[in-house]
Amino acid sequence: MTEHESDINHRIWQVITLIPSGKIATYGDVARHAGMPGAARRVGRALRLLPEGTRVPWHRVINAQGRISLPDGSSSQYIQRQRLEAEGIVFRGNKNVDLKRFRWRPGEIDKN
DNA sequence: AAACTGACTTTGA
DNA sequence: CTCAAAGCCAGTT
Numbered sequence: 001m002t003e004h005e006s007d008i009n010h011r012i013w014q015v016i017t018l019i020p021s022g023k024i025a026t027y028g029d030v031a032r033h034a035g036m037p038g039a040a041r042r043v044g045r046a047l048r049l050l051p052e053g054t055r056v057p058w059h060r061v062i063n064a065q066g067r068i069s070l071p072d073g074s075s076s077q078y079i080q081r082q083r084l085e086a087e088g089i090v091f092r093g094n095k096n097v098d099l100k101r102f103r104w105r106p107g108e109i110d111k112n
Numbered sequence: 113a114a115a116c117t118g119a120c121t122t123t124g125a
Numbered sequence: 126c127t128c129a130a131a132g133c134c135a136g137t138t
Binding site for chain 1: 132133134135136
Binding site: 026027028031038039040041042043044045046047048058061062063064065068069070071076077080 | 118119120121122
Protein backbone atom coordinates (compact mmCIF):
# COMPACT_ATOMS: atom_id res chain seq x y z
CA MET A 1 0.00 0.00 0.00
CA THR A 2 1.11 3.56 -0.66
CA GLU A 3 2.63 5.90 1.90
CA HIS A 4 -0.47 8.03 1.83
CA GLU A 5 -2.75 5.08 2.49
CA SER A 6 -0.68 4.06 5.45
CA ASP A 7 -0.84 7.57 6.90
CA ILE A 8 -4.60 7.51 6.67
CA ASN A 9 -4.78 4.22 8.50
CA HIS A 10 -2.60 5.58 11.26
CA ARG A 11 -4.79 8.63 11.56
CA ILE A 12 -7.86 6.44 11.85
CA TRP A 13 -6.27 4.26 14.51
CA GLN A 14 -5.11 7.35 16.34
CA VAL A 15 -8.68 8.65 16.55
CA ILE A 16 -9.89 5.32 17.87
CA THR A 17 -7.41 5.41 20.73
CA LEU A 18 -9.15 8.61 21.86
CA ILE A 19 -12.44 6.84 22.54
CA PRO A 20 -12.68 6.44 26.33
CA SER A 21 -13.53 3.16 28.01
CA GLY A 22 -17.26 2.80 28.52
CA LYS A 23 -18.02 4.77 25.34
CA ILE A 24 -18.39 3.79 21.69
CA ALA A 25 -18.16 5.53 18.33
CA THR A 26 -19.66 4.66 14.96
CA TYR A 27 -17.55 4.11 11.84
CA GLY A 28 -18.93 7.38 10.55
CA ASP A 29 -17.90 9.18 13.73
CA VAL A 30 -14.35 7.93 13.46
CA ALA A 31 -14.17 8.92 9.79
CA ARG A 32 -15.44 12.39 10.60
CA HIS A 33 -13.02 12.92 13.47
CA ALA A 34 -10.21 11.71 11.25
CA GLY A 35 -11.06 14.44 8.79
CA MET A 36 -12.74 12.33 6.13
CA PRO A 37 -16.50 12.58 6.58
CA GLY A 38 -18.48 9.98 4.68
CA ALA A 39 -15.61 7.50 4.63
CA ALA A 40 -17.10 5.01 7.08
CA ARG A 41 -16.15 2.11 4.86
CA ARG A 42 -12.60 3.35 4.78
CA VAL A 43 -12.56 3.01 8.57
CA GLY A 44 -13.77 -0.56 8.37
CA ARG A 45 -10.89 -1.36 6.04
CA ALA A 46 -8.36 0.21 8.39
CA LEU A 47 -9.69 -1.94 11.22
CA ARG A 48 -9.24 -5.12 9.22
CA LEU A 49 -5.56 -4.37 8.94
CA LEU A 50 -4.98 -4.20 12.68
CA PRO A 51 -2.56 -6.84 13.97
CA GLU A 52 -3.87 -9.32 16.53
CA GLY A 53 -2.24 -8.09 19.67
CA THR A 54 -2.97 -4.42 18.99
CA ARG A 55 -3.65 -2.04 21.82
CA VAL A 56 -5.98 -0.01 19.64
CA PRO A 57 -9.46 -0.32 21.21
CA TRP A 58 -11.12 -1.41 17.98
CA HIS A 59 -13.99 -2.96 19.93
CA ARG A 60 -15.31 0.52 20.71
CA VAL A 61 -16.26 1.04 17.08
CA ILE A 62 -19.73 -0.16 16.05
CA ASN A 63 -22.13 0.72 13.25
CA ALA A 64 -24.72 3.48 13.09
CA GLN A 65 -27.44 1.06 14.15
CA GLY A 66 -25.66 0.43 17.42
CA ARG A 67 -24.84 -3.10 16.27
CA ILE A 68 -21.56 -4.94 15.96
CA SER A 69 -20.47 -5.18 12.34
CA LEU A 70 -18.93 -8.62 12.54
CA PRO A 71 -20.48 -11.93 11.43
CA ASP A 72 -22.84 -13.55 13.92
CA GLY A 73 -21.19 -16.44 15.64
CA SER A 74 -17.66 -15.32 14.82
CA SER A 75 -15.20 -15.33 17.70
CA SER A 76 -14.21 -11.74 17.02
CA GLN A 77 -17.83 -10.72 17.35
CA TYR A 78 -18.03 -12.51 20.68
CA ILE A 79 -14.85 -10.87 21.90
CA GLN A 80 -16.02 -7.41 20.92
CA ARG A 81 -19.25 -7.89 22.82
CA GLN A 82 -17.47 -9.26 25.88
CA ARG A 83 -15.07 -6.34 25.98
CA LEU A 84 -17.83 -3.78 25.61
CA GLU A 85 -19.95 -5.31 28.35
CA ALA A 86 -16.88 -5.47 30.55
CA GLU A 87 -16.60 -1.71 30.11
CA GLY A 88 -20.21 -1.18 31.09
CA ILE A 89 -21.85 -0.99 27.67
CA VAL A 90 -25.36 -2.46 27.76
CA PHE A 91 -26.95 -4.24 24.81
CA ARG A 92 -30.67 -3.79 24.22
CA GLY A 93 -32.71 -6.71 22.99
CA ASN A 94 -29.46 -8.61 23.01
CA LYS A 95 -28.56 -6.87 19.76
CA ASN A 96 -27.85 -3.17 19.81
CA VAL A 97 -26.61 -0.56 22.24
CA ASP A 98 -28.32 2.72 23.06
CA LEU A 99 -26.30 5.23 21.06
CA LYS A 100 -27.88 8.17 22.85
CA ARG A 101 -26.37 6.86 26.02
CA PHE A 102 -22.97 5.44 25.09
CA ARG A 103 -21.89 7.37 22.03
CA TRP A 104 -18.62 9.18 22.50
CA ARG A 105 -18.87 12.95 22.29
CA PRO A 106 -15.38 14.47 22.12
CA GLY A 107 -14.86 17.41 24.40
CA GLU A 108 -17.44 16.46 26.99
CA ILE A 109 -16.46 16.03 30.61
CA ASP A 110 -15.44 12.51 31.55
CA LYS A 111 -17.32 11.32 34.61
CA ASN A 112 -15.50 8.05 35.04
C1' DA B 113 -11.16 -0.27 -17.81
C1' DA B 114 -15.30 -2.71 -15.62
C1' DA B 115 -17.18 -5.38 -12.18
C1' DC B 116 -17.13 -7.02 -7.74
C1' DT B 117 -16.63 -6.60 -2.75
C1' DG B 118 -17.05 -4.99 2.02
C1' DA B 119 -15.82 -4.38 10.25
C1' DC B 120 -20.67 1.54 6.36
C1' DT B 121 -24.87 5.03 6.31
C1' DT B 122 -29.28 6.96 5.24
C1' DT B 123 -33.78 6.85 3.66
C1' DG B 124 -38.08 5.11 2.53
C1' DA B 125 -41.60 1.33 2.45
C1' DC C 126 -38.55 -3.26 13.55
C1' DT C 127 -36.81 -5.44 9.33
C1' DC C 128 -35.49 -4.86 4.36
C1' DA C 129 -33.97 -3.11 0.10
C1' DA C 130 -31.98 0.33 -2.61
C1' DA C 131 -28.78 3.79 -3.46
C1' DG C 132 -24.80 6.42 -2.07
C1' DC C 133 -20.32 6.04 -0.33
C1' DC C 134 -14.64 5.11 -0.48
C1' DA C 135 -11.19 2.18 -2.22
C1' DG C 136 -8.86 -2.40 -2.76
C1' DT C 137 -9.07 -6.71 -5.57
C1' DT C 138 -10.40 -9.44 -9.72
